[in-house]
Amino acid sequence: MATAIENPTTCEIDNGGVIVADGFQASKAYSADSIVDYNDAHYKTSVDQDAWGFVPGGDNPWKKYEPAKAWSASTVYVKGDRVVVDGQAYEALFWTQSDNPALVANQNATGSNSRPWKPLGKAQSYSNEELNNAPQFNPETLYASDTLIRFNGANYISQSKVQKVSPSDSNPWRVFVDWTGTKERVGTPKKAWPKHVYAPYVDFTLNTIPDLAALAKNHNVNHFTLAFVVSKDANTCLPTWGTAYGMQNYAQYSKIKALREAGGDVMLSIGGANNAPLAASCKNVDDLMQHYYDIVDNLNLRVLDFDIEGTWVADQASIERRNLAVKKVQDKWKSEGKDIAIWYTLPILPTGLTPEGMNVLSDAKAKGVELAGVNVMTMDYGNAICQSANTEGQNIHGKCATSAIANLHSQLKGLHPNKSDAEIDAMMGTTPMVGVNDVQGEVFYLSDARLVMQDAQKRNLGMVGIWSIARDLPGGTNLSPEFHGLTKEQAPKYAFSEIFAPFTKQ
Numbered sequence: 001m002a003t004a005i006e007n008p009t010t011c012e013i014d015n016g017g018v019i020v021a022d023g024f025q026a027s028k029a030y031s032a033d034s035i036v037d038y039n040d041a042h043y044k045t046s047v048d049q050d051a052w053g054f055v056p057g058g059d060n061p062w063k064k065y066e067p068a069k070a071w072s073a074s075t076v077y078v079k080g081d082r083v084v085v086d087g088q089a090y091e092a093l094f095w096t097q098s099d100n101p102a103l104v105a106n107q108n109a110t111g112s113n114s115r116p117w118k119p120l121g122k123a124q125s126y127s128n129e130e131l132n133n134a135p136q137f138n139p140e141t142l143y144a145s146d147t148l149i150r151f152n153g154a155n156y157i158s159q160s161k162v163q164k165v166s167p168s169d170s171n172p173w174r175v176f177v178d179w180t181g182t183k184e185r186v187g188t189p190k191k192a193w194p195k196h197v198y199a200p201y202v203d204f205t206l207n208t209i210p211d212l213a214a215l216a217k218n219h220n221v222n223h224f225t226l227a228f229v230v231s232k233d234a235n236t237c238l239p240t241w242g243t244a245y246g247m248q249n250y251a252q253y254s255k256i257k258a259l260r261e262a263g264g265d266v267m268l269s270i271g272g273a274n275n276a277p278l279a280a281s282c283k284n285v286d287d288l289m290q291h292y293y294d295i296v297d298n299l300n301l302r303v304l305d306f307d308i309e310g311t312w313v314a315d316q317a318s319i320e321r322r323n324l325a326v327k328k329v330q331d332k333w334k335s336e337g338k339d340i341a342i343w344y345t346l347p348i349l350p351t352g353l354t355p356e357g358m359n360v361l362s363d364a365k366a367k368g369v370e371l372a373g374v375n376v377m378t379m380d381y382g383n384a385i386c387q388s389a390n391t392e393g394q395n396i397h398g399k400c401a402t403s404a405i406a407n408l409h410s411q412l413k414g415l416h417p418n419k420s421d422a423e424i425d426a427m428m429g430t431t432p433m434v435g436v437n438d439v440q441g442e443v444f445y446l447s448d449a450r451l452v453m454q455d456a457q458k459r460n461l462g463m464v465g466i467w468s469i470a471r472d473l474p475g476g477t478n479l480s481p482e483f484h485g486l487t488k489e490q491a492p493k494y495a496f497s498e499i500f501a502p503f504t505k506q
Contacts, residue, residue: 398448429463435484
């Protein structure tokens with residue numbers, strides 16, 4: 001599911017809050033609790049920091065030396081893997097196979113395109129004698145970039161100018177967001193989040209966000225899933241609304257407060273098809289955990305959703321960081337007596353989750369993550385049997401959705417054999433894309449919605465959603481973030497929500 005940033009009238013994204021900080025200087029020493037600005041984000045150090053030490057948001061400046069292996073077309077590479085072709089080194093930016101890194105068409109030097117390989121220049125290679133005789137690490141030495149040392153029996157290479165930082169040290173800089181006043185701006189929910197809920201997605205970055213309180217009053221839609229919180233950019237561990245708006249003082253928060261005052265509530269979704277998720281830009285699990293905690297705390301949330309799709313559903317590094325951080329934050333919530341529900345939203349086929357999607361859930365289980373539910377995007381299958389344009393009433397897309405849920409049930413049962421069928425049903429969610437889908441030839445009609453609703457009620461699913469509430473309107477017959485692409489005779493205003501709204505029950 002993709003948000004659509006529509007030429008915002010004011011770009012509200014800032015450096016994480018209202019504090020003004022000086023720019024970080026690598027040659028300068030900083031005392032504990034200093035706040036600096038770096039790459040348009042604020043960072044705060046927990047300890048005194050010497051010059052030529054850690055860069056805010058950066059990895060340890062020492063990288064363990066490992067001879068890069070020759071690239072092979074048959075090998076699967078994931079983010080961080082390094083290879084050599086004709087004496088030149090390359091680093092994989094995400095999952096890739098058979099894409100020759102030596103070809104310019106596969107190179108991504110600046111991270112600004114969708115190609116998988118980052119050129120690193122001439123491959124570094126050392127003889128055993130050079131490795132064994134490398135000087136031992138000395139914290140008082142000011143090392144130039146690309147210096148080889150030995151530390152605790154292993155070799156490391158400096159990635160930048162560095163002093164008084166060992167290869168085992170952790171970065172003391174943490175992203176700092178000023179959340180002052182946010183809790184008051186969003187209000188407090190009056191009721192518990194329902195165990196079975198219709199919570200349509202709201203593209204919370206559109207210029208034309210619907211009046212949520214009015215939808216609750218006039219259409220009995222009381223709960224919504226706000227999308228999407230993502231990283232400011234691929235390299236900045238800073239949460240934003242769709243990269244365009246800051247978290248602290250977003251003008252649209254008044255809509256959340258009005259909804260809550262009317263008895264409704266929201267959950268928030270982190271991720272989406274576009275932009276980098278926090279789990280990708282935040283290389284430090286503790287930073288990531290703190291962001292999750294702060295988002296829930298300051299937006300007064302009871303439920304948090306993670307939308308994992310696109311290349312990120314196969315990005316093992318971010319998958320593992322996310323699961324580790326979710327486990328940590330769940331432990332923290334438990335110690336504080338807080339019950340925060342976590343949902344994962346994943347792409348699906350009529351045959352069930354892809355192997356990549358199952359890997360996300362298997363890794364989550366292995367790391368101790370407790371999921372309240374798994375919501376699946378019953379849309380955009382790209383499957384010939386789900387081609388449904390001009391087939392209104394045949395329920396082709398609806399049958400693809402119910403087939404996906406049936407197969408998801410079997411997959412979750414295999415992952416959680418001790419849960420009953422009813423418990424598995426209650427931890428499943430289905431979210432179709434109403435009307436015209438992104439995949440050409442796929443259309444979800446009102447008759448499909450009725451079939452999905454019947455199946456959801458029969459199974460007593462945990463959640464039904466749609467992408468999105470702003471699209472639950474007639475308009476043109478094309479794909480749009482602001483209408484469903486059907487005629488008003490086929491689907492009048494909020495017709496899909498009229499079908500799904502009765503699903504909500506405590």
